[in-house]
Amino acid sequence: MRLYLASANPGKAAELAALAAARGGPAGLEVVSAREVGGMPEVVEDTGTFAGNARKKARALAPLLPAGGWALADDSGLCVEALGGAPGVESAYLAGPVSNAAANLARLVELMRDVPEGRRAAHFVCVLVLIAPGGAERLFEGLCRGRLAAEPRGRGGFGYDPLFIPEGQEQTLAELPAEVKNRISHRARAWLECAGWLAEGAQTVH
Numbered sequence: 001m002r003l004y005l006a007s008a009n010p011g012k013a014a015e016l017a018a019l020a021a022a023r024g025g026p027a028g029l030e031v032v033s034a035r036e037v038g039g040m041p042e043v044v045e046d047t048g049t050f051a052g053n054a055r056k057k058a059r060a061l062a063p064l065l066p067a068g069g070w071a072l073a074d075d076s077g078l079c080v081e082a083l084g085g086a087p088g089v090e091s092a093y094l095a096g097p098v099s100n101a102a103a104n105l106a107r108l109v110e111l112m113r114d115v116p117e118g119r120r121a122a123h124f125v126c127v128l129v130l131i132a133p134g135g136a137e138r139l140f141e142g143l144c145r146g147r148l149a150a151e152p153r154g155r156g157g158f159g160y161d162p163l164f165i166p167e168g169q170e171q172t173l174a175e176l177p178a179e180v181k182n183r184i185s186h187r188a189r190a191w192l193e194c195a196g197w198l199a200e201g202a203q204t205v206h
Helices: 010-022 050-064 088-093 101-111 178-184 186-199
Strands: 002-005 030-033 070-080 121-131 137-148 164-166
Touching: 002 010, 010 030, 010 070, 010 178, 010 186, 050 070, 050 121, 050 137, 070 088, 070 186, 088 101, 121 186, 137 186, 178 186
Parallel strands: 002 030, 002 070
Antiparallel strands: 070 121, 121 137, 137 164
């Protein structure tokens, strides 16, 4: 079973491919990049919700897939309590409409500069939307709670990982070994639900 990831983000593609290889699902399950079908179509992520954005991306990719291909879309973001839940669905644009991961991370450090330790709670959200070859849709959600470090730490992961310390950990997601991150992250938790559903016989869904 081949799932095509509706994303141009290489970090997401690598992470989900690793999760698919290590965390259950039916035999032969693999997650591949949208590059396998010519690349991800441009999508304006304007629904205001993680689920809405993920669904829009999956629906954009689904018509391009070969027979038997499944579309898988991920929309995720960081919600910071001291910022009223921001950046949330706008996590990719915190530093402006034309920004990159480094600029977004630097902007978050700046915004949180004077926020004390006790008010640095945050959580990551991941919503996966899966579209079967026949068009049926399924949604899965994962959450990872934690807090923000004062400064970025670590070289692993991507996005806001160097600033986020999950509950029960003292290292950021960028410092933790990949096998630990791929067990506790928001994306890992959403994927575990997805893989479990696929393993229970999703091949019969049309």
